[in-house]
Amino acid sequence: MGLRIFGVDPGSNHTGWGVLEVSGSKFTYLAAGTISPKGELSQRLVGIADELDAHLATYKPDAFAIEKVFYAKNINSALVLGHARGVAILSAARQKIPFFEYSATQIKQAATGRGRASKEQVRQMLEMILGAPKKQPLDSSDALAAALCHAQAHHVQNWAQDAR
């Protein structure tokens, strides 16, 4: 069995998640989805946490990858995004899954070779590289792309170690 990587793209209304497996130089899609909880903020946070807890318990990933955030429209949207992101990081940390952050540019670069690719281009490359289902929601493909970015970083690192 290869290394399993779980990616997440948090948001208080839609949180994407995706899992892939790395075996040697082969990357395989396992699962992905979008959590769209209902109700007021506190209930939505419980929805995100409960569903992520369940997926992490099911797939038992070896690593958890998430996008680093530098930009937000304003203080309030940064705060609300922070709520969802904190809850997602908590889910992984409580299950003792090592946590890795990559910038949006690194994630796009890993999927397409271009740091400024569109979300649709990223999704299309994931279909080719991972055999991911066609035209999934962009929150799910963004989450898978974060996982792929860690997979490539890990793969390159292993290759560099083997070459020593």
Add this chain to the structure above:
Amino acid sequence: MGLRIFGVDPGSNHTGWGVLEVSGSKFTYLAAGTISPKGELSQRLVGIADELDAHLATYKPDAFAIEKVFYAKNINSALVLGHARGVAILSAARQKIPFFEYSATQIKQAATGRGRASKEQVRQMLEMILGAPKKQPLDSSDALAAALCHAQAHHVQNWAQDAR
């Protein structure tokens, strides 16, 4: 037994908490403290969540009060504060404790009668009103002040209902 109110003042490095009891027009201090978790962000979030979970299970409050945030130095500090705040709200929501938000001005007003009082003035009034311990950390007194603000709002509401 009166109504128990749990207040929290979240932060990724120091999270204050405090509990008080309202019985008729009497407000009584029960407990307060500061959670100062160590390690990287993900570990600190687990520290905050675990300790809040434990205090909420111990004191079984009827309400959870937290300061509304409108202001942060920059996007990054709003994000990090959002992480701690999201985790705190999650703890309360998972234990199904109703959640109330008050502005900093409302909270200061409730404790001191002045919306622009200093943190030290708020703390001093809590010592007088609640019999809270002297010179506790300001994170703890801010958390207690949020609880007091909800206690007063609730008290006024009850009084208004009784007067009908």
